[in-house]
Amino acid sequence: MPTQLQQQAGIWTTTIPDSRGQRGPCNPSQKKDDLLPGNVLSQDAPRSPRESNTLLVGPNFGLRNKVGCGNFDELLLGWNFCTNKHVATNLEPVKTRAHQLHLEYRFYRMLQSGSMVGLCDVYYFGPVDQHNVLVMELFSPSLEKLFEICKQRFSQETVLMIAIQLLSRTETCIQSI
Template sequence: MRKINKKERTKKEPALDKIAVFEEPEHETIVLGKYRLVVKIRCNDVCHTYYAKDIESNEDVLIKLGSKEKKELSSDFNNSKALQDGTGIPEVKCRGQENEYNILVMNILGPSLEELFTSCSRKFKLKTVLILADQMLKRLEYVHSKFFIHGNIHPSSFSMGIKDYTDVKKVFLTSFSYTRKYSTSNKPVRCNKHKIGNLKYASLNAHAGLEQSRRDDLESLGYMLVHFAKGDLPWQNLKAISKLDLLDKIYRSKKATSISTLCETLPTEFGLYLNYCRNLEFGETPNYSYLVDIFRNLADKLNIEYDFVFDWERD
């Protein structure tokens, strides 16, 4: 990595509309010889994500920086490459290493659904939830068709497109660090070698230490949809003295909360979806068309048009 002078900056910066911008880099920094870090937009326990500029082509990109000691970015790159041809899967350009960092360069995307959820006061209207559900189910169907499970479905795993680069109405599935091949055997095995992902949206089987399969991605998506539509989940604000304690409390709360209670105040279709997901066998192939139709039929019943006008686009 090298510092650059302000004179080397190009005038055009990436569009940052509705993005939760955290901070600019402390120094003007070039990575992999040609990418200038512009602004850090998010961070988690895997990596820091930046908007960046290719100073040779003037193209805007996303760059993830993660510790060399962790293997998540390598997994993200390899899994993204394996899934590259799918609709709503972002293109990864290259990867490399500099100093103590693993670096992943990918196509620029818009805000994550987590950021958009926050911008809408942590609740979406039903129409937005249904339009998102339609696309997110298709993304998971594609990933599963390639014999992968995502393994960490939560709102930050999805981003919208960004103007001038991708379709702003399209949902992209991202963050493939936890993605892995799934087993087609009939019975799950107890397997503690994999992390379970985001605790708030993890499936009951993941909490129980069982190997995950396609059903677990779909169950996690169900919790997301309920959260989007209701604005809260029963286990989201639990107090704990440690992460293990929190893991245990969330698991107990999920087991104790019936689907009918979880989905009260929502149309019955949300409970129908979650019941279907929880009743799938470990190696069973989900009926994705049935799941998509659950929400499309709800939209028809309520005269909701899939016009792709989302809550965050309203004045």
């Protein structure tokens, strides 16, 4: 019997047989000593795939909390069991009429072939249950969040640094295509 992906209280879980062979939802363990000091998100971290009972994605990733959603997919916070770091995970239903996630994956891979600084690493792309899943490096905080932290005021130096980085990355994108 295949596992079923479902969301409960903001955490993606899967139903798997327990030790008695019965099926039921399994939520990630949440222990205080699992917190990651210095991590911007400071989410509870599972110790291993078996202990966490989260839905496994690829060889060593698990899905965690929903962070946001767009027109075509949902963004979830994931966990890399090998590096013990958070990852960003995009979920796109297989039944979507206009598949976009594979195009995003191909675009990232094309850009990674160059030497672009500031581009996230893509770790995995593939089907899981009734979804296509893209797992990539998690960057945080966003430029919008930094703007809020700075009380909606950037110095001239900061604005110029952002502009230089945007122009540099745009130039690299154009050269890669």
